Amino acid sequence: MKKQLFTTTLALAIGCSSFSMIPAAVQPIEVSAATTNVYNNQQAVNQMADKIIATGKSLIGKATYSNTEYKPTAPYKFSCASFLMYIFEKNGVDLGTYNENYMMEQGTAVSRNNLQKGDLVFFKSKKTGTDPDHVGIYIGNNKLLHMADPKQNIVISDMKSKPYYTENYYGARRVLPSLLSANPATKGDKIVENALKYKNKAKIGSVNNPSQMRFTAGGYVDYVYKASGVKLNAANTNLSSLMKLGTTVSKANLKKGDLVFFNSKIGSKTPSLVGIYAGDHRVIIPNNSGVMTRVLLVDYYKDHYITAKRVTTGK
Structure with a gap:
């Protein structure tokens, strides 16, 4: 079911909800360092990923989970997707969406064994439909930073720690460096x-x-x-x-x-x-x-x- 997120000025459709099944032609592929360097050098990508992750970590204990309100100032309120939108935008990387469905169509699909810091990782626990339930950002060492749920809020989770992460893994997208300017800038x-x-x-x-x-x-x-x-x-x-x-x-x-x-x-x-x-x-x-x-x-x-x-x- 599609959830609604409201601000004081605008109603926004958000939540870990709907997504169209990825066509076979864009199923996860292996992405080499040479591929990522098309837009920017790997050092710049790593530095940006570290900044985004640091912003996300700084909100641990300061933000609460909400599928009905987006509040980008204290006391912060985010869904799983709007949390990512916020921490990317705070570092000058504009995802352009607060909806994980559209996030999953950005960047490049990558396989689970080729994840790198800054990749967006999606999960689906529903047995029907094609909608993912959740999205987080990969921070390295098999760890995920995400706005988990109303009880945990923002946490760092080991993707091998629970069946939810091992059994419901749905895919990943590499949005860095494609959302960054080229080097040199065009x-x-x-x-x-x-x-x-x-x-x-x-x-x-x-x-x-x-x-x-x-x-x-x-x-x-x-x-x-x-x-x-x-x-x-x-x-x-x-x-x-x-x-x-x-x-x-x-x-x-x-x-x-x-x-x-x-x-x-x-x-x-x-x-x-x-x-x-x-x-x-x-x-x-x-x-x-x-x-x-x-x-x-x-x-x-x-x-x-x-x-x-x-x-x-x-x-």
Whole structure:
């Protein structure tokens, strides 16, 4: 059963609940060090994993389990998935989701005997359905850091210690380094980094005044790209004008820095929402609630997707 998580401003669907069975084509594979170095060097990956794990450990005894409330300030309240979202985001790595279903579609599938620090590990104890029950972060030496349940809260568990972990292991995903910038950073990386600087800071509405961190959606996009060394050269910054720029790209070929457009009415070609693609299904969206990150896997974004445009060239 899908659970609901509420904040004071927004209702969010979360919990260790639903997930579509992984197709055979993406079943867990062995991932070598050479593969992980495509995006970043292994030392940087290890350092980031250590920071994320340290943040998680610092919350032991300070946070409680909740499937109905997400509270990222003391007294902290998390579900298993929102706990991971929080500790990653606190270290500048935005998963873009508080739902373990979508986390399981990010990064690369890895086998159990090839786990490394920072990998996300999923479990399923239900005998019916295809939904995982739980997710945690692997911290090395067969140990898992996770928001366990209302009695234990955040704990470190040995994955060989109980039948739950040995019998209900469901899979793992390596999201580091794919969620990090490349080394050296690409133009798309720089755009994403600049866009994320204004998350929870910029106000999006009908006024465009960058000095006060107030933007229209199109003005925010234009500002971020200029700060990243990219001139959009649009006649104006309304969304219809932005959608005429660059080269059309398919959803399957999206790259960091591409612009993604959505409508308010399914089937319409008039954009009402724009996002900056951040890689690994994530999209940074300026709307009336501010600047937020979501994943294109959510039904709303799949249903209201119009097109995507590549407005950058080269690396």
